[in-house]
Amino acid sequence: MCVLISKENEYSLQAILERFFSSYLVSSDRKLCLEDYHLKAVHQIRSCRTARLGIYHYSCESCGDTHALARSCKHRFCSRCGQADTHRWAERMLGRLLEMKHHHVVFTLPKALRWLSKRNGVLLHNLLFRLSSEVIKLWFWHKHGLRCGIVSVLHTNGSQLNYHPHVHMIVTAGGLDEGGHLERLSGDYLCNAKWLGRQFKRRFIEELLKLYERGDLKVALRLADMQQLGKWLRDIGGNQNWIVHIEKSLPNVSDLIRYVGRYTKRSCISERRILGVEEDYIEISYKDYKNSARGSKPQESRRRYKVAEFLDALLQHIPPPGYKVVRYYGIYGTSEQMHLPEDELRDASEYDEIDFDLLEEQVVGDDLRSYRKYMLYKTGRDPLYCYDCHQEKVLIEILYEKAEQLEIELEDSS
Numbered sequence: 100m101c102v103l104i105s106k107e108n109e110y111s112l113q114a115i116l117e118r119f120f121s122s123y124l125v126s127s128d129r130k131l132c133l134e135d136y137h138l139k140a141v142h143q144i145r146s147c148r149t150a151r152l153g154i155y156h157y158s159c160e161s162c163g164d165t166h167a168l169a170r171s172c173k174h175r176f177c178s179r180c181g182q183a184d185t186h187r188w189a190e191r192m193l194g195r196l197l198e199m200k201h202h203h204v205v206f207t208l209p210k211a212l213r214w215l216s217k218r219n220g221v222l223l224h225n226l227l228f229r230l231s232s233e234v235i236k237l238w239f240w241h242k243h244g245l246r247c248g249i250v251s252v253l254h255t256n257g258s259q260l261n262y263h264p265h266v267h268m269i270v271t272a273g274g275l276d277e278g279g280h281l282e283r284l285s286g287d288y289l290c291n292a293k294w295l296g297r298q299f300k301r302r303f304i305e306e307l308l309k310l311y312e313r314g315d316l317k318v319a320l321r322l323a324d325m326q327q328l329g330k331w332l333r334d335i336g337g338n339q340n341w342i343v344h345i346e347k348s349l350p351n352v353s354d355l356i357r358y359v360g361r362y363t364k365r366s367c368i369s370e371r372r373i374l375g376v377e378e379d380y381i382e383i384s385y386k387d388y389k390n391s392a393r394g395s396k397p398q399e400s401r402r403r404y405k406v407a408e409f410l411d412a413l414l415q416h417i418p419p420p421g422y423k424v425v426r427y428y429g430i431y432g433t434s435e436q437m438h439l440p441e442d443e444l445r446d447a448s449e450y451d452e453i454d455f456d457l458l459e460e461q462v463v464g465d466d467l468r469s470y471r472k473y474m475l476y477k478t479g480r481d482p483l484y485c486y487d488c489h490q491e492k493v494l495i496e497i498l499y500e501k502a503e504q505l506e507i508e509l510e511d512s513s
């Protein structure tokens with residue numbers, strides 16, 4: 100039995116990929132069709148903070164005291180790099196939000212549509228983004244005559260790493276009227292979630308049929324006829340509404356941003372949820388919503404995967420290169436942001452300090468400021484300052500290890 104153990108009793112995704120990925124590539128149990136961006140992402144994660152990416156050597160020019168730093172891969176699916184990136188994203192976001200309450204709203208594609216979404220990838224993800232925001236904006240305008248602000252974040256995974264596309268939205272509890280004046284909604288209630296679900300369902304089905312009519316939508320052979328596809332889409336869930344979840348408005352939007360953005364810059368699973376790694380199996384914990392009482396905190400359950408099954412489930416959530424999993428709509432959109440009243444924006448200065456609970460000791464390389472502040476916090480000493488000679492250490496060399504494994508793996512997978 101081979102057990103991989105990382106520090107603090109956690110199992111490292113990097114170690115799991117290093118140990119199993121080569122055999123996974125040629126495994127008959129692998130179901131995921133790997134693209135080049137999957138392979139490159141895995142290569143970057145496996146290389147993170149190793150000599151493959153370079154070891155920086157900082158030295159005091161007077162006494163020669165040297166400190167080595169490993170370079171981070173900065174891939175947004177890397178669990179080691181993502182914590183600090185998530186924190187920096189939260190800092191930036193807080194500075195561009197209005198000083199008002201916000202709601203957490205979630206739009207979810209029904210289970211019956213997931214195979215279609217999986218087959219069409221970003222096409223349906225883009226549709227989920229666009230229509231969920233349009234439904235919210237439409238309601239705000241017709242009900243209150245206001246233009247709201249929305250921050251949308253796409254999550255493609257459920258708690259068990261299954262394909263479960265849904266959009267988390269941070270929605271203003273108010274907005275700008277026609278004259279550009281800010282109005283805040285009273286109370287904690289936003290609107291009827293069932294109404295949003297009906298509108299979302301109707302518009303999504305309409306757009307799917309338009310996509311199919313243009314020849315852009317890939318469907319199963321049994322649904323190749325337009326009438327068959329239309330009937331199947333309208334029958335999804337019968338007369339039930341598609342699920343939209345709305346929470347009461349929250350004055351402390353900083354916690355909401357960190358919750359919504361927790362998987363925007365890192366892997367879809369926290370390494371703390373990996374409970375065990377053996378030769379043939381990987382065990383994780385997950386939130387068991389199905390067997391938990393509605394409205395209560397979900398209980399923790401365990402699931403055991405075969406290695407290939409786990410890697411299939413994990414790697415399917417790597418976003419394609421350049422794909423934006425965070426988008427801004429309404430008055431939070433790029434073109435509208437400059438017109439927001441500056442005196443109504445949140446003061447983000449209180450969030451400028453590093454949240455050390457979100458950082459690891461290995462935050463290095465491309466973020467020297469954060470690394471130095473972290474090490475000062477943890478040890479009381481700046482590793483890039485020579486206390487004997489009272490001067491800054493300077494970069495003297497970068498050492499690399501030649502990495503030929505990616506080329507071998509690309510050949511093996513072809």
